[in-house]
Amino acid sequence: MTTKAPKAVRVPKAAYEHELSRLQAELVTMQQWVKVSGARIVVIFEGRDAAGKGSAIKRVTEYLNPRIARIVALPMPTDRERTQWYFQRYIEHLPAAGEIVLMDRSWYNRAGVERVMGYCTSDQYHRFLHQAPIFERMLVEEGILVVKYWFSVSDREQERRFRSRQKDPMRRWKLSETDVLSITKWVEYSRAKDDMFVHTDIPEAPWWVVESEDKRASRLNVISHLLSLVPYERTEPPKVHIPRRPKASDYERPPREEMNAVPDYAATLITAKTKAKGEPSPSTDHGSSPSQAL
Template identity: 65%
Template sequence: MAKLPKLDNELYEAELLRLQAELVEMQEWLRTEGKRLVVIFEGRDAAGKGGAIKRITEYLSPRIAQVVALPAPTERQQSQWYFQRYIQHLPSAGQIKLFDRSWYNRAGVERVMGYCTTAEHRRFLRQCPIFERMLIEDGIMLRKYWFSVSDKMQEKRFKSRLTDPMRQWKLSPTDLESLTRWEDYSRAKDEMFVHTDIPEARWNVVESEDKKRARINMIAHLLSSIPYQKVERPTLKLPKRPPSTGYQRTDRGLQYEVPDVTAGLERTSKKDKYVDPEDEINDDNDTENNEN
């Protein structure tokens, strides 16, 4: 694939804001119509899933749009039907659930790292299309996105996280081991696509070498796939404040107030705004990259 020039930042910010306004419209339609939406985010570590989710939810109601990012299963959950712990996080009427990784853990990290048996993996590949068809048949709108990034870009982003205090928490031993198991993850992903890229719930691949392009493309695609319409909101008017009935506020001396640290701030201590270094990484050797 030909390398595209870096997306202009002002253009990115303007288009992102426009799309976020459309997401708010979509949210209102889902709420008023009682629709249910599940969006699955999968892909390589450091492929940009979290950043896309953050931009999607920025202006949405946390009561309606909720992120599902489950920890490792407990011993009790491991004894349950595999899909059982995910079912309780499916949306109710008027809700959006964004899965930051999902039941596809079994086809990826669990398969590659040996956290599941071969029999469990095969059972998942057989049951997953049935499970997803059941969701869709019940009226849930299911959208699946795979964020694709090259091995070299992934390594660059990992190196950035090693020194970025804002993102060091995103690195784990399992993440780092993915560098040495690149081809194993590629084979697992290819096998997963063969079994789960079904007509009712296709995998939508997001090229994520440029995170900003990826966010714009993914959000635009999501919006285009939902048949939402503009919902007319009732015109609201602020009521007049009634006259006082003599209420007197409690003496401030009886309350414990948060100290005013702003009084000690100095203009000379002004720091530059934090910029995510991963958004600024640009790969000039894409011809040798292995994307997946």
């Protein structure tokens, strides 16, 4: 059965890149406020495989300081972690003051893939549905802003993206056997998501659905929405004085030929291009510059 999704009108590339740049600049402004104010933010990215979670996270964090905005993408639990309280291994990744944590999948693995694939027991699953709202209310009461996004994509678009990954050697690693099984278990995942929303869509930490048929639109929408949820103010970072460089009168650089240099592969591309145009090859003597490369 093919699900009906809102017809996606692809955002023009030029408009997308212009608005993305503006929104990313606002994210940098928000980051400065988070640092100064000591705010703590958790942003959860969930959704079907190939729904665009990872690419959205990449655009959110592209210009942010990784010491402030951290991506958490946990591997499969170890044997020891399987014996812990389920939320325990996530707690250590929660933000301290002045930090933003973006979770590429989260504790909701239990309500999704673990439930559908039989990786947890029925008791563990129902205990999770009971405890997750309590856990999240505790985080909010502690002063942590919890934002939860569900990336929604149609079955046809998901399969198209899977096949695209299969043909692309740069993205083939993103395709796993578990991912492919989501095609045959589409209805099971749909039911699991619906049940998850019923139990965990709470006022303190509601679910926000991101329509992701058009990845460009979904990235702009999620960044814009996230900015609207954070009560940030424009805070100018402290000005940094850049001093004049003193003359190095008592230093002489050792001869270059005594060092192990990385071969200048890039120069071969320049040479090949100039030969194709019939132009003289550019000089590769970098020692004539008055600047000293140390």
